[in-house]
Amino acid sequence: MDCCTSSNHEGVAKKECPSCGTRGKNVQLITLKSLLKASALETIEPDNSYVFCSNSACSTVYFSGNHSQSFAEDDLKVPVYQKNPSMGVPVCYCFNWTRERLSQAIETDQQPTDQIKAHVRAGRCGCEVNNPQGACCLGNVNAFVRALEKG
Numbered sequence: 778m779d780c781c782t783s784s785n786h787e788g789v790a791k792k793e794c795p796s797c798g799t800r801g802k803n804v805q806l807i808t809l810k811s812l813l814k815a816s817a818l819e820t821i822e823p824d825n826s827y828v829f830c831s832n833s834a835c836s837t838v839y840f841s842g843n844h845s846q847s848f849a850e851d852d853l854k855v856p857v858y859q860k861n862p863s864m865g866v867p868v869c870y871c872f873n874w875t876r877e878r879l880s881q882a883i884e885t886d887q888q889p890t891d892q893i894k895a896h897v898r899a900g901r902c903g904c905e906v907n908n909p910q911g912a913c914c915l916g917n918v919n920a921f922v923r924a925l926e927k928g
């Protein structure tokens with residue numbers, strides 16, 4: 778699976794979150810199957826499409842394309858970067874770069890983005906089963922690091 782090589786998902790329908798109205802991105806069923814707790818997983822309908830809401834002000838993480846279901850951070854086994862501001866939350870889930878670890882790396886002049894990119898290039902990432910957004914983290918990592926460097 779080349780989860781990190783193509784960031785464009787053309788032809789994928791974008792649907793609006795029933796809680797906040799933000800347009801979300803479709804995620805693969807495997808992402809929900811990997812990351813939902815059993816109690817939530819037991820309710821998914823594999824014929825539905827599921828969409829990720831990235832709005833940090835909204836508590837909905839996933840909703841179904843037909844708006845019959847939605848899941849919050851509590852329904853996932855992992856904290857969700859976009860919904861949870863604590864320092865212990867991963868920005869890069871595959872290689873466990875939390876906000877805290879990234880901050881420490883930047884303070885000590887390491888290049889975490891380069892390390893992550895090298896792993897991605899080597900085909901070691903598995904964003905579709907590790908990252909709640911179901912897609913590559915590099916955009917989030919870059920934005921977070923840029924914000925640190927500015928601050």
Ligand SMILES: [Zn+2]
Pocket residue numbers: 794795796797798799830831832835836837
């Ligand atoms: Zn939302």
